[in-house]
Amino acid sequence: MALTLMKGSEAIAEAAIRAGCRYFFGYPITPQTEIPEYMSERMPEIGGCFLQAESEVGAINMVYGAAGTGERVLTSSSSPGVSLKQEGISYIAGAQLPCVIMNVMRGGPGLGSIQAGQGDYFQATKGGGHGDYHLVVFAPASVQESIDIMSVAFDTADKYQCPVMVVADGMICQMMEPVVLPEMKEYKVDLEKKPWAANGHGFSKPAGRSIINSMYITTEALSEHNEKLQAIYREIEANEVRFEAYNMENAEIIVTAFGTVARIAKSAIDDLKEEGVNIGMIRPITLWPFPYKELHDAAMAPGVKAVLDVELNAGQMLEDVKLAINGDKPVDFFGHYGSQMPTPEEIKEKLLSMREVL
Amino acid sequence: MAVVFEKTKMLTDTVFHYCPGCNHGIAHRLVAETIEELGLEDNVIGVAPVGCAVFAYDYFNCDMYEAAHGRAPAVATGIKRVHPETCVFTYQGDGDLASIGTNEIVHAAHRGEKLTVIFINNAIYGMTGGQMAPTTLIGQKTTTSPYGRSEEWSGAPIKVCEMLSQIPDCYYAERVALNNTANIMKAKKAIKKAFQYQMDGHGLNIVEILSTCPTNWGFSPVEALKWLEENMIPYYPLGVYKDKGAE
Numbered sequence: 208m209a210l211t212l213m214k215g216s217e218a219i220a221e222a223a224i225r226a227g228c229r230y231f232f233g234y235p236i237t238p239q240t241e242i243p244e245y246m247s248e249r250m251p252e253i254g255g256c257f258l259q260a261e262s263e264v265g266a267i268n269m270v271y272g273a274a275g276t277g278e279r280v281l282t283s284s285s286s287p288g289v290s291l292k293q294e295g296i297s298y299i300a301g302a303q304l305p306c307v308i309m310n311v312m313r314g315g316p317g318l319g320s321i322q323a324g325q326g327d328y329f330q331a332t333k334g335g336g337h338g339d340y341h342l343v344v345f346a347p348a349s350v351q352e353s354i355d356i357m358s359v360a361f362d363t364a365d366k367y368q369c370p371v372m373v374v375a376d377g378m379i380c381q382m383m384e385p386v387v388l389p390e391m392k393e394y395k396v397d398l399e400k401k402p403w404a405a406n407g408h409g410f411s412k413p414a415g416r417s418i419i420n421s422m423y424i425t426t427e428a429l430s431e432h433n434e435k436l437q438a439i440y441r442e443i444e445a446n447e448v449r450f451e452a453y454n455m456e457n458a459e460i461i462v463t464a465f466g467t468v469a470r471i472a473k474s475a476i477d478d479l480k481e482e483g484v485n486i487g488m489i490r491p492i493t494l495w496p497f498p499y500k501e502l503h504d505a506a507m508a509p510g511v512k513a514v515l516d517v518e519l520n521a522g523q524m525l526e527d528v529k530l531a532i533n534g535d536k537p538v539d540f541f542g543h544y545g546s547q548m549p550t551p552e553e554i555k556e557k558l559l560s561m562r563e564v565l
Numbered sequence: 566m567a568v569v570f571e572k573t574k575m576l577t578d579t580v581f582h583y584c585p586g587c588n589h590g591i592a593h594r595l596v597a598e599t600i601e602e603l604g605l606e607d608n609v610i611g612v613a614p615v616g617c618a619v620f621a622y623d624y625f626n627c628d629m630y631e632a633a634h635g636r637a638p639a640v641a642t643g644i645k646r647v648h649p650e651t652c653v654f655t656y657q658g659d660g661d662l663a664s665i666g667t668n669e670i671v672h673a674a675h676r677g678e679k680l681t682v683i684f685i686n687n688a689i690y691g692m693t694g695g696q697m698a699p700t701t702l703i704g705q706k707t708t709t710s711p712y713g714r715s716e717e718w719s720g721a722p723i724k725v726c727e728m729l730s731q732i733p734d735c736y737y738a739e740r741v742a743l744n745n746t747a748n749i750m751k752a753k754k755a756i757k758k759a760f761q762y763q764m765d766g767h768g769l770n771i772v773e774i775l776s777t778c779p780t781n782w783g784f785s786p787v788e789a790l791k792w793l794e795e796n797m798i799p800y801y802p803l804g805v806y807k808d809k810g811a812e
Contacts, residue, residue, distance in 0.1 A: 230647060256646045260639070261672035268636040268669070272612075272643025275630055280643075298633050405644070407651035409628030410575075410606045418622050420631040 210385040215350045215375065216241035218386055219283075219309065220249065222357035227394025228279040228307070229255035232269035234262060234288060237321040238377035239311035242283040263288040267295030267308075274304040275419040277396035277404030279361050283309035285377075286327050287318060289335075296370055297336030301421025303403075303436075305364035305371075307357070308342070312376045314546035322546035323376035323467060328523035331372050332495040339433055341440050342372045343447060344494040346465040350384040352492075358389060363447065365400075367439050374494065376519070378467040378548070449492035450501055454480065457510055458487030459565070460558055463502065463528050464517040465491050467548070472517050474551035479558060486558055487511075494524070502531040512565040513537040517554055520544055537565075573597045575606055579623045586786025588743040588776035589617060589685065593624055595753045596656065596683055599760050600627070609652040610644050612637040616658035617691040625656075635666020638673035641680050652763060654681040659700040660690045663723050670729070670771075677734030679768035681759045684725060687778040688797060695781030699723040702796055707781070722800065726773045730807035736767040738807040742775035742798060744790045751803075762810055775801055 213221070220242045223231075231250060233243040243259065250257035256273075260266035266282050273280045284292060289310045299306060312327045314320035331344045343363050347353040353375055364371040396404055402414040409416025423429035451469075454476055455461075464472045469490040476486045489502050506514055514532055516525045522540045529538050541557045543549050575597035583589045600609055606627065613621035615634035622629035632640040637655035645653045662670050662684050673680060689707055690696040697710040700722050704713040714722075730738045737759055741752035752774060759770035775797050777789035784792055805811075 230643075232643065258642070258646060261668055261675075264636070265639040265642075265669055265672060268633065268639035269643035269646070271632070271636075272630065272640035272645075273647050274643075276644060276647040278647050294633055295636070302631075405610050405628040405630065407608045407610050407628055407648055409610070410626060412628075416626065417628040418631070419629070420622055422619065422631055 216380040220245040222354040226358035263291035267292040277401040293336035300340035325519040453488040455487040475554035586779040614661040682771040
């Protein structure tokens, strides 16, 4: 396979196109602007649609409109812009429409910074908008993994008829790495598989006209709708957990981390291995569903003394790590906020200091 | 027996939830008849708003979306970009289009989206129970302007057709009213034009319909028609504000 040197944001955009995405609605915000820029050039070449919306609110509602036709639709933004999209995301989840939302996370709260951040973990995994819903959330840790995940994200969205979020950070989108791109895929809406898709032929459609809607005005109907959603979420939890286990053999401490931070933690783990210290890592690739059982099982291995969660925030995934461990082993935390990426040396030092007291 | 009149097939048999004397029912019928008369029954997607017409998806007998408050023009944009040959319309009230959704309607007009927008202006928030709208007249009492709307405090009522007609790629903007038979006939003509222009590849097309809200205005249906004529029409003059097809 030929390797191509590509910038993360452009690789993600191209991977979405190759997964059959032909509709992109977005708005400029650093550090994701290269995604709409790339789409604005590429979509006309392949007969797709790039439209710069008037706002993030406009963009996500355009996604709602286009997703209701059954086509593969993408929007991307960065933290403050993703906050603006939350209203639309909740409607999309309620109306059960598949689409992919990219969040290139930066530092917060508020306007925060334009450098990498992981402070949107809660927003991405615990709802974000109003109402009882979940997004499937993928957190790639490299440009190649981001590419590979784009087609999985679209397939997952279609399979469960739900919005899927891919969270990266400024680091993944801004760096260049040698990658392999998948083959181009054309996507055709199949009304057998998507009988709900609106195409204007509602009057004569044998399945009845499409009503793309998240409103269920009676308590009974809304309750029934939520039960249906929850059943789908349980199915996703049972089938879609993805994680990477790294260097787990004879691990004394397990590091948990996601995205770019996991990659930095890997460097610390590799350094320590050379020094004869075994540290393992569980890296959730799906932040929701979270690998609760898998992490707990790993931490219950006889040699494991503790878990260290490392994040570029004040400790958000930490809450899920603690839920997974459920008090059965000590859980410690090392994090930076304010977009100051932790270094391998700092993580190494933290692990060694933990080791002294364990 | 010869059939002299039939309900348009573009309305379902679902009973309207609208209050007695409310003009939404007439507006729905005019839109539905237009769709049928233009032969668009199997090539049309509608977008319902948040407000009194929130259940419009139950009434229009075609593919329908329910949009978030004010977002219908953005939702319709997403649909139209996928199905450029399909007729796409939004049906919005004044709280929806003229307050929370100004950004969406202004930019849909700026992009010249090939859409038809049916805009119901009844000078009040109906669904939430009679609050002040951006279209509420000066001095008009509502549940959030109990002393009457003050221009000093809340500004003057927004004139949507006047505003949108300034936008270069707004193709057609007309204001009509449903207060008497002659005006209803004119409204039908305007709606038909707004749909025809879209199918000819033009946009944005908007028809602003002055409508009554007897319940929240606190009038009988007949009094409400009179109030519309005496108070709304002088501030919101009827007529064509933009018609690039006629230029």
